Amino acid sequence: MRATSWLLLLYSLPTGQKTERVAIWRRLKKMGAVQIKTSTYLLPDETAQYEQFQWLAQQIRDYGGDSTLVRAQEIEGLTKEKVTAMFNDARAKDYAELRRSLQSFIGRRKRMDAEETAAELERLTRQFREIRAADFFDSPRGHDVAMLLRRAEGPKRARQLEKLEVKHYQGKTWLTRPRPEIDRVGSAWLISKFIDRKPKFVFAPTADAVPDAIPFDMLDAEFSHHGNYCTFETGAQRLGEGGLAG
Structure with missing residues (x-):
């Protein structure tokens, strides 16, 4: 999303309305709004978000409170980059919580029956989709959790990996997401050591950002998580014997 303006919801509720206050806070959290001041929340200026703020403003008035909805091109003291970072930081926290739940589920799955597993x-x-719907600026953490969710879905998604012919992968540009962690760092080492003698590595949040590059450790990329294999393991499996670049 490339927001060119912002929506601000300013509101107040009568003292003592704790239940209503919590209900409003939960609704704001679910729609992905970020707080910039006490009782002042922010969303990108898009039709869907405008309608959500309109609905919430009316609910606040129904509770006996006051609400004002403002459209702003700029917010003093907050650049677009800072606002985007605020949204991404908020979504990163949501994704981190979901990541812990997914890791716990993966660890317990073998001890669960089919009905428990499916539920x-x-x-x-559903939780991932809700976070994703409020991930207006494509938080990098979303891709990590998407791949972990695929792993959680189990081996049914795995397919036979074709052996890699390294001669077709020489002098290529390899693309991954910014701020690489251990799997991406290890995968880059594997690529430079055993696949491509002269690789060039670039970083971007999405695979289509650099059309001619080969994405790795990105959602739906050829070099990524497959079944229970992480990206590094996928690359190692595809190399097989005799597949080293030398």
């Missing part, structure tokens, strides 16, 4: 997986998938 919890459905709940986790």
Whole structure:
């Protein structure tokens, strides 16, 4: 999303309305709004978000409170980059919580029956979709959790990995997401050591950002998580014997 303006919801509720206050806070959290001051929340200026704020403003008035909805091109003291970072930080926290739940589920899955597994997986998938719907600026953490969710879905998604012919992967540009962690760092080492003698590595949040590059450890990329394999393991499996670049 490339927001060119912002929506601000300013509101107040009568003292003592704790239940109503919590209900409003939960609604704001679910729609992905970020707080910039006490009782002042922010969303990108898009039709869907405007309608959500309108509905919430009316609910606040129904509770006996006051609400004002403002459209602003700029917010003093907050650049677009800072606002985007605020949204991404908020979504990163949501994704981190979901990531912990997914890791716990993966660890317990073998001890669960089919009905329990399906119910919890459905709940986790629904939670991911809700966070994703409020991920207006494509938080990098979302891709990590999406791949972990695929792993949580189990080996049914795995497919036979074709052996890699390294001669077709020489002097290529390899693309991954910014701020690499251990799997991406290890995968880059594997690429430079055993696949591509002269690789060039670039970083971007999405695979289509650099059209001619080969994405790795990104959602739906050829070099990524497959079944229970992480990206590094996928690359190692595809190399097989005799597939080293030398």
